[in-house]
Amino acid sequence: MKFEDIQTIGIVGAGTMGQGIAQICSQAGYKTILFDINATVLEKAQQTTASNLDKGIERGKLTLAEKEAALANLTFTGNTLDLHCDVIIEAVVERLEVKQSIFKELADINSDQTILASNTSSIPITRIAAGVPNPERVVGMHFFNPAHIMKLVEVISGASTSPEVAHTIKKLAQKLEKTPVMAQDSPGFIVNRVARHFYVEGLKLLEEGVADVETIDKLMQASGFKMGPFELMDLIGVDTNFSVTSSMFEAFHYDPKFRPSRIQQQKVDAGHHGRKTGKGFYDYK
Template sequence: MDINKVGVIGAGTMGSGIAQVAATAGCQVKLFDVNQAQLDKAQAALEKIMNRLIEKGRIDAAEKTRIQSNISYVSTVKELADSDLTIEAIIENLDIKKKVFQELESHVSDDCIIASNTSSLSIASIAASLDKPERCIGIHFFNPAPLMKLVEVIPAVQTAQNVTDTCVATIENWKKVVAVAKDTPGFIVNRVARPYYSESLRIYEEGMASFATIDYALKGLGFKMGPFELMDYIGHDVNYVVTETVFAAFYFDPRYKPSLTQKRLMELVG
């Protein structure tokens, strides 16, 4: 199955980035959000990104026009009806994702692949909300999606093999590096990343070093971003929920215990 029409649900940083990746690869993309202001913000952000790429000599004006013309901004789910693939990139809340997927399934064709960009939630649980769970899969991009090469593809126990094969081929055609992961809490990267955040938070809480000093030290070691810079970029609301999810899923293994500091930072965001 060829993927030519892509629907992206959620016009935040991640959803907009995924839309840019698919549009750059030549797909016709519909970026959906119920919030028109968020759609306008996403469109304006893409304009700035394209102009910056022109300034750096990475694309020309014709390429900018081609990419932007490949993206439509829509405010109703039914406008995604002709999609070959839909990718959800909304809040990390299982009940909300299930509700969105159930509505989406009532509009799309039986052949449409329905994917979640969840960082840690069970793909099997999401798939169970669908009439055709075999079409559901996880496709986990990393922020910023246009720059980060790695994408985790996570089939659930219900996922049909041809769906997995199609998604792997599609993401590779989008010039990404695919890692096929088991449907386990945090998959590969977010499970490994928990200690990067949690130990850094504990160093801060124990008064050993400031946020800035910890970031400085780890960037000096070779990390592209320090843990606190990265948490700010991802969003404490997202990062804390992922940590809570992994902690609970591993039966409260203390290795994954959430930090009170990050909980307070999340509450400030909320």
């Protein structure tokens, strides 16, 4: 699949990341199909997209005509058979077997030229591509939250990824007005591997009673960070952050420096997932 041939993009998973990716694809002029098995999630994604576009108009970054064009490009569906696309980006839960299953199913209903891109933040692309027909078209396309605002995109090549496919995805990221960075396959890639210790060490300080959440965050902000680790985890999603840490802990053969926190596990078990649930390390109600 050449960059010039891309006309239709499918997004699997209408959560926070999938919705944001679908929005920017539709704004870039692509026919975009956003899929999710949960009708409630799809409805919320539709509302969030409209709200984001309205905010863009309020800030002078978007016109009413551009909003209407973006919405006209965007289709919401709960039927996988609608996903006949040139590029498909999955943005589902960080579980290897789920991602592999999705790509295998979509490979059966699409051509061998359809590019299968994963928004995974931690699982090696080589593992995801294993068992998927034509693994050379499987590539990582890792966006950052919120996807419609953050500029960075990691483009990750697995062991089988074709250089042409990686180059096509790089050009697509640029078309979406993102800044792509090319990376080779490794658990967590570049950003999450480096940033993991920002969260893990912050949680260790909390576990050991060195300081409380507010103090740690304020000290990191005073050091030049826009957000401290706990405020950032609440924004990303405590559950999502925990899932990434757990995945990397396993991928690095249980290296202690990536050990997930019991405090974070407790937050996840309690349903305190951050801003999206109204409570995380902070209370947003």
